[in-house]
Amino acid sequence: MFAIERINLIQKYLREHQQVDVKTLRELLNVSEVTIRRDLEKLEQEGFLLRTHGGAILTDSVSLVPTRTGSGTTEYSEIGKIASRLIQEGEFILLLAGNLTRQLARFLFQFSQITVLTNDIVIAGEISATQKNRCVLLGGEVSGQDQAVYGTLTLDDLERFHVDRVFVEVDGVSRDLDLSVTTQEKALLIRSARQRTGELVILCEAEGFYKNAFFSFGKARSGDIMVTDRHVSDEVKQHLFNANIKLFTTIDIYEGTP
Amino acid sequence: MNVQEPLFVVEGLSKKINEDFSLKEISLSLYPGSVHVLVGENGSGKTKFLHLLCGIERPDSGSMRFCDRLYAPRDITDARKAGILFIGQDVQLFENLSVAENLFFDNYPRTLFGAIDIPRMIQQARRLLKELSIDLDVDIPVRKLGYAQRQLLAAARSCVKPWKLVAFDEPSAALAEPERTILFTIIKRLTQQGTSVLYVSHRIDEICRIGDYVSIIRQGRLIDTRSRETVNESVLVHLLTGKIFTERYPRYKQGRGAPLLEVQNLSCGVLLKNISFTVHVGEILGITGLMGSGRTLLAHCLVGDVPGSSGRLLLSGQEVHFSSPEEALQYGVALIPEDRNENAILHHQDLTLNMTIAALPQYQTVTGLHNTTLYKNIKKYAERIGLRSIKPEDIPDTYSGGNQQKVTLARWIAKRARIYIMDEPTRGIDVSSKVDIYNVMADIAAKGGAIILFSSDLEEILGMCDRILILTEGRMIGPIPKEEASQEMILRLATSGT
Numbered sequence: 001m002f003a004i005e006r007i008n009l010i011q012k013y014l015r016e017h018q019q020v021d022v023k024t025l026r027e028l029l030n031v032s033e034v035t036i037r038r039d040l041e042k043l044e045q046e047g048f049l050l051r052t053h054g055g056a057i058l059t060d061s062v063s064l065v066p067t068r069t070g071s072g073t074t075e076y077s078e079i080g081k082i083a084s085r086l087i088q089e090g091e092f093i094l095l096l097a098g099n100l101t102r103q104l105a106r107f108l109f110q111f112s113q114i115t116v117l118t119n120d121i122v123i124a125g126e127i128s129a130t131q132k133n134r135c136v137l138l139g140g141e142v143s144g145q146d147q148a149v150y151g152t153l154t155l156d157d158l159e160r161f162h163v164d165r166v167f168v169e170v171d172g173v174s175r176d177l178d179l180s181v182t183t184q185e186k187a188l189l190i191r192s193a194r195q196r197t198g199e200l201v202i203l204c205e206a207e208g209f210y211k212n213a214f215f216s217f218g219k220a221r222s223g224d225i226m227v228t229d230r231h232v233s234d235e236v237k238q239h240l241f242n243a244n245i246k247l248f249t250t251i252d253i254y255e256g257t258p
Numbered sequence: 259m260n261v262q263e264p265l266f267v268v269e270g271l272s273k274k275i276n277e278d279f280s281l282k283e284i285s286l287s288l289y290p291g292s293v294h295v296l297v298g299e300n301g302s303g304k305t306k307f308l309h310l311l312c313g314i315e316r317p318d319s320g321s322m323r324f325c326d327r328l329y330a331p332r333d334i335t336d337a338r339k340a341g342i343l344f345i346g347q348d349v350q351l352f353e354n355l356s357v358a359e360n361l362f363f364d365n366y367p368r369t370l371f372g373a374i375d376i377p378r379m380i381q382q383a384r385r386l387l388k389e390l391s392i393d394l395d396v397d398i399p400v401r402k403l404g405y406a407q408r409q410l411l412a413a414a415r416s417c418v419k420p421w422k423l424v425a426f427d428e429p430s431a432a433l434a435e436p437e438r439t440i441l442f443t444i445i446k447r448l449t450q451q452g453t454s455v456l457y458v459s460h461r462i463d464e465i466c467r468i469g470d471y472v473s474i475i476r477q478g479r480l481i482d483t484r485s486r487e488t489v490n491e492s493v494l495v496h497l498l499t500g501k502i503f504t505e506r507y508p509r510y511k512q513g514r515g516a517p518l519l520e521v522q523n524l525s526c527g528v529l530l531k532n533i534s535f536t537v538h539v540g541e542i543l544g545i546t547g548l549m550g551s552g553r554t555l556l557a558h559c560l561v562g563d564v565p566g567s568s569g570r571l572l573l574s575g576q577e578v579h580f581s582s583p584e585e586a587l588q589y590g591v592a593l594i595p596e597d598r599n600e601n602a603i604l605h606h607q608d609l610t611l612n613m614t615i616a617a618l619p620q621y622q623t624v625t626g627l628h629n630t631t632l633y634k635n636i637k638k639y640a641e642r643i644g645l646r647s648i649k650p651e652d653i654p655d656t657y658s659g660g661n662q663q664k665v666t667l668a669r670w671i672a673k674r675a676r677i678y679i680m681d682e683p684t685r686g687i688d689v690s691s692k693v694d695i696y697n698v699m700a701d702i703a704a705k706g707g708a709i710i711l712f713s714s715d716l717e718e719i720l721g722m723c724d725r726i727l728i729l730t731e732g733r734m735i736g737p738i739p740k741e742e743a744s745q746e747m748i749l750r751l752a753t754s755g756t
Contacts, residue, residue: 053705085510086510086511088511222503222506230642230644237693238688238690241690241693242689243506244503244505245505245506246506246507246508246509247508248508249644249693249694249697251642251643251644251694251697251698251701252701253639253642253643253668253671253701254671254702254705255674256674256705256706256707257590257676
């Protein structure tokens with residue numbers, strides 16, 4: 001089979017299923033894994049798909065999660081991809097509404113037995129669409145701005161649950177590691193969620209460092225985990241390391257053996 | 259607390275030693291007639307601090323006041339003129355001069371005419387040594403003395419003339435108990451004269467014996483200063499080891515896969531004896547040990563770089579034999595050596611070659627190298643591993659240590675090696691490059707590669723590894739799972755010996 005035929009088939013399959021693993025492709029195309037990986041790599045470079053561990057997902061359109069247009073698209077979803085590696089099968093996680101956590105939700109199809117608690121309607125839709133993991137949607141008043149629920153009802157509802165890990169997206173991390181977001185209800189919700197978990201995972205774009213959004217919900221503490229893109233400044237890397245904070249960047253370089 | 263005026267006041271002294279280490283804002287007061295002990299682990303910056311005090315090195319910032327005057331020594335002579343004597347770890351004596359001459363070297367008793375009064379010098383030397391109960395013949399040359407005797411002689415020099423401050427740098431490290439007692443007599447005598455003593459040590463028992471005050475120094479920072487009454491051994495042990503930071507190391511939680519590389523009964527010369535261990539898919543296996551424990555030798559043995567080693571190597575269950583690192587690489591086993599500048603970077607060659615030398619056949623076409631793909635890949639790897647503002651025609655010789663290490667790593671990743679043997683991969687490189695390299699390591703492990711990490715940085719070992727092996731006198735202890743390991747435990751095992 002010619003490369004172009006294979007590529008067309010992969011594209012067709014992905015448009016129909018949104019995701020694919022290498023094993024399925026190998027059976028479908030009857031070529032070696034190396035060849036498939038090379039094809040997927042090519043398609044990733046074209047921006048058609050995103051490679052995951054053992055497979056790939058479609059980058060755009062069909063998914064409920066809108067991808068951001070413009071230069072940063074790949075980085076944006078790569079933060080979600082890296083954050084998804086922090087999850088283990090069978091865990092209970094809380095995803096608080098945000099563009100980066102929505103990206104993270106797209107990578108959850110690799111799992112089948114996790115329980116996701118969320119206040120984000122888009123994330124709930126994404127997870128129910130893959131029919132793989134369990135999703136619990138928090139109640140509350142729907143905010144028109146970002147398709148998520150907030151307010152007293154949500155805070156009360158949250159009290160019923162305990163989760164292994166909380167994923168939040170922040171808009172600003174100041175020089176003294178103060179974490180901030182743009183709305184008050186978001187800050188309140190994160191503050192409350194933080195008390196209900198052992199591990200806080202903070203997703204933040206590189207541009208968010210050394211900036212302040214208006215509503216602060218506390219400082220990053222030793223033991224917290226941060227995920228950002230690999231273009232983050234050396235100063236930030238050094239700063240967080242010295243503050244005993246685990247920093248994952250979107251260094252995604254190892255390609256396995258031929 | 260002390261109501262006296264301090265003799266010596268240090269305020270906010272800082273000094274950058276290298277990329278990795280600096281003394282940070284050290285403040286300290288020394289009082290006349292008291293012993294101030296400075297404790298800290300190896301490499302915590304104790305000796306460097308003394309060097310600043312004695313003018314051997316100059317601080318970047320901060321100030322010192324001595325006898326109420328600003329004190330900024332340009333060299334050790336300045337310090338001596340001010341009344342500060344420094345007794346270093348390797349004592350400076352004149353080999354061919356006699357014991358008496360060494361004692362009085364810059365302070366000879368003189369006759370009326372200005373000549374050295376030899377009989378008086380010998381008489382005074384004998385009296386001094388007797389007072390200190392040091393059993394030495396004052397006429398013999400110093401070259402005939404043993405190490406401990408020299409150490410005592412150097413300490414005795416502090417009694418010849420009234421110094422205001424005497425700084426000892428680990429004087430007791432090589433002394434047995436009788437000599438230690440003599441040393442402590444000397445120190446007692448100094449304090450009775452009103453001399454202030456600064457004593458650097460890493461022995462906790464000494465603090466309770468001689469110290470009036472104790473300061474704990476850790477990673478270039480002065481953590482705490484206390485008077486003797488407020489400390490005991492267990493408090494000190496706690497302060498010394500302190501809280502170590504192992505949470506900051508990026509590692510994904512993951513299960514251990516199938517055995518990937520099994521080492522059975524590896525021996526080499528007298529240094530390595532019957533070493534056996536297994537590294538699994540997705541695992542980072544840590545190997546640590548003291549200097550000279552055979553760490554580096556073992557790393558080189560694993561890739562067939564050392565002739566004359568024996569033992570079996572199984573790769574995914576198949577027996578393999580590597581006669582050279584090139585052969586190991588064919589099987590996907592790569593070594594990232596300790597001295598990257600010496601052993602990994604190809605000098606006077608450009609980045610292109612440095613990064614792709616191992617993987618060149620992949621770019622081979624009938625008409626030569628496929629340069630478009632080659633450059634595209636170099637750009638990709640450089641961008642992904644965090645090498646910024648670089649060009650393919652750069653000569654990596656001029657790169658920082660961190661960037662050189664990234665080039666080496668990228669080279670083996672481009673070759674698609676599966677098992678990475680890393681010998682001190684982050685030693686002496688800047689913190690941000692460390693963070694990048696840890697992220698690469700986590701990435702390799704997450705995607706089914708394996709890493710054998712040789713390191714003397716215990717935080718790194720505890721933070722990055724799944725299991726830890728300890729090499730001591732050529733034997734292997736462990737593996738200890740990360741959850742059970744602690745800094746104290748590893749140090750104890752590494753120094754246990756046989």
